[in-house]
Amino acid sequence: MRYKEYNTNRVLEQAIRLFWQNSFMGCSINTLVEKTGVNRFSLYHEFENKEGILYASLKLYKERYCNRKFDILKEEGDIQKVLKKFYLSFLQNDDIIPGCYFIHIGTELADSDEKIKGILEEYLLEMEELFVDILNRNEYPNEESVTISKHLVGLFCTSTSFCLIHSESQRDQYIENGINVIFGTNG
Amino acid sequence: MARVLSATYDELVEKAQRVFWLNGYKGISAKELSEELGVSSSTIYTKYPKEMLFMDSLDYYTSTYSDPFLKGLRESTEGIKSLQEFFYALIEALLDRTFPKSCLMVNTIVEMRVENQDIIQKYHSYISKLSDSYKVVLRKAHKLGQIKDENRIDAYAEFLLGMIFSLSIFYKIQDKSELKKYVDEQLKLID
Incomplete structure (x- = not known):
């Protein structure tokens, strides 16, 4: 499973920051490729498209950052x-x-x-x-x-x-x- | 800041304002902006930079959409009822897309946060205008006997500043009757 050679959550962590700082429309797939070091083919293979990365990044944000705030x-x-x-x-x-x-x-x-x-x-x-x-x-x-x-x-x-x-x-x-x-x- | 006050520039700002309202600042590149405005990209790169158009768009927005709205509010006479009408009108504008996407100032705060000092300056003057207008109406409400404690007026004005922010999110997921109910309940908290 070559496309799994990178860590999915590491990519999504980057995506959260990039979409947040540059806005979703202001962050191209090229920027994602450049910042994550994962090539476009692998990204698309795993997430289908840029929207797929966005949806998955929201899910990770919820799990990693919100749930413990919600626990308060x-x-x-x-x-x-x-x-x-x-x-x-x-x-x-x-x-x-x-x-x-x-x-x-x-x-x-x-x-x-x-x-x-x-x-x-x-x-x-x-x-x-x-x-x-x-x-x-x-x-x-x-x-x-x-x-x-x-x-x-x-x-x-x-x-x-x-x-x-x-x-x-x-x-x-x-x-x-x-x-x-x-x-x-x-x- | 030096301004180019030709009719052409004003027209560009008017168009740009709408483009930024829908796309945000970062969501559109200088090249895309030039295409939307129907000017050459060199016009944006050299003559009227994107940031300058954005700053002037924010001014255009407040003077066109927000100032007349707030002037009407300050001149109103019915206290809490006038506030209710004001927020109802905002709900209409959000839902019928007179405001094509939320409130441009709210969008900009969420998008740009504290990245640009000039923008922060603009928020502060926008917010203080908003807060002053609320206080004018709340003082009338006090005279009308709708607010018991005059000392609470500042606290209520500060609380109401939140309304444009919460409505700017809620209109995306709630219908008109829910939004109006929210406004009514918020105003009931002011007594």
Whole structure:
């Protein structure tokens, strides 16, 4: 299996960074070949086309980077603190580019690519369900949990777009204010 | 920055703005841009560089789409109800493609993040205009008795800044009634 001589995930790690930094449309297959050192034939053999690489890269991003951030929502403790920690985990500079790859790719492509639209929808729905769970665990009535969760997803979209241009203290304050308004707690 | 204020250049900016709105900045090469604009690629490489067209596109966008919208909002008289109408109008524009793809400023923040200081300057003035307009309406809402605590106005204005960002994602995956419900619920949080 000659085409498996390279490591699939290593290629996808590169793809995440390239599509994120250069945008999907701004990153040619030639750039991928150059940066991964894997030839075009092998890339196409494994992923079919550039879109195939994109879909697989989103999946890897979810597994490697998001799942452990999503796990924060399962932690015990003051719910507002847990939520803040969750939002901020996407903005830290430590493991990968600050922000969210799903929001980035969704912003660029969800209007024109049905599959990306579905992937974005599914991703935000999973998050929404985790919000409902944490609210239920904190004894919010179910109906209220469902409503609040939608607005917590809204705050996620905002914190992974608007907050990208914030300083650390601005984003801290913005997210805290957002949580306070959603929960009706005045700071 | 030196500007070339010929009619031709203005027309190019108007066209370029639409091209960037749909493709982003990095999503289109200088050569492709020249093809879309119907000018020679040397025009883009030497006379009107892509970055200059992009910067002026952002200004064109705010002065054409955003400023009149915000002026109407500041002049409105019904407080929270005026905000609701404002966001409903935004939903319409997103769905009927008056805004062909999301909001250009939002797209640009997501795409360019902190890579370009000139762009960050533009965001800051855009965001402060937005925030000031919200505050004007929220103060009216307070006078109308729709907001109890005047001291919360700044916090609410900051919260509402998020609306264009969340709607810019949600319109891609939700229908009109869900979007309107989202707006209504957000406004209910302001009391």
